[in-house]
Amino acid sequence: MQNFFVKLLFVTALFIGNSAFAQEKEGEPTDKKTEIKAYIQHHLQDSHDFNLFSSTDESGEVHHYGFPLPVILWDDGLKVFSSSKFNHGETLAEVDGNTYKLYHSKIYKTDAEGTINYDEEQHPTNAKPLDFSITKSVVMIFITGLLMLWLFSSLAKSYAKNGLIAKGAGRFFEPVVIYIRDDIARSNIGEEKYKKYMPYLLTIFFFIFFLNLFGLTPLGVNVTGNIAITVALALFTFLLTNFTGTKDYWKHLFDPLGDTMPWYAKIPLYIILVPIELLGLIIKPFSLLIRLYANMQAGHIVLMSLIGLMFIFKSWIGSPLSFGLAFAISLIEILVALLQAYIFTMLSALYFGFASETHEHGDEGEIQHL
């Protein structure tokens, strides 16, 4: 296992090394630190083609190895074309008389020369067509989805074939499934209602966990560290929480003190309390999305910076040091990959637990806790 990660790190380091040298040979007067920074920035973003690695030949020409992905734009009608037309942002794509330019991983509509106009803050002011492209992240989501389908449907089948005993890779995942059921769903949602939420909790856990792990591979994907992904995931939890909310949940939201005091005493308190409760409704999923995004983003930045350090200190002491650090951090990142998936699932289950709580059960629970 460790051997594998050593290799993984080595390969990652090689890729970054290649691109760093490539840019150096282009003869631009940028220093290595800004190069690495730019590279990391680029890596953290989604891209329109699946680039595995790049190299530069003697003449200074950059070769990209990978495959293009379909670009789907909505710009007065559906425009579908291959991302190879952009040639990694070096050329303009002309489709149906419109010209598009790939600029900092985003597609802008430009004039025939590909001019980008900027505002005072150096932000492009060009029109941005709605971009539904199958990007690298979408491909990774798709691959993860297929992997999960294959893995878990074969686990499900192995039960039927093998007399209720898991076989193969499922043996590793079965305890995780049982852990999510017993220690996340049952303990937070309760015995009666946990079943309803189980498919969601399991899907979200393994989805985040697998994508986090993919993020650590040299494929250089950063799906769970993308804000659009975490927004979508948190939104699912938010919607599921509120759509399955019981009467008691809503009553608690708008009448948090209940029958503990007369209505006239509650009015002044509720001017403050109810907005806080409503704000909490939004803050809960917001914290979910920011936590996952920031953790994964930060992990990638730290790991890549440490690997990048190797190319800054080109000394016999600095490189092994940064290699060792990068190795240690990547081990921690594996833990973080699991931990973030766990936290997201755990908190989702907790919110579902709040939402599906009925009053009698709440009281019983309190008595049990005492």
Added chain:
Amino acid sequence: MEKLINEFSVGLFFWQTVLFILLLLLLRKFAWKPILNAVNDREDGIKNALAAAEEAKKEMQNVTADSERLLKEARAEREAMLKEAREIKDKMIADSKETAKIEGDKMIKQAQSAIESEKKAAVADIKNQVAELSVEIAEKVLKEQLSNKKEQLKLVENLLGDVKLN
């Protein structure tokens, strides 16, 4: 915050939503439900098996208790039977002793009476024989002694005297 909003990609959000919901539905149908059902079935099976084992254990205990009780009963019965047998034996011995004694006594008595009667007969016989003998002797003596007259008279006299004494 502005960076975050700038980074937000509607397309990726759209694909994530679509693919995730699709994945959720497919996994729910083909994976999670069968897996959870299988795990539940297995757990129920284990629970049932444990309960059955517990039941069997109880049954076993009952059986053991039963056999223990039976054994105890049998032992008590044996004890009682032995006691009874001993009593019967003692009684039989006592009875037979009694009977034997009675019988013995009876026999002794019979024997005694037989002896008595025998004795009597013997005595009578002896008396008869003695009488005959004495008569014979007397005859012989008389024949001898009565060869002279004097002697005869003297004898008669003596005999007479004897008779009186008897």
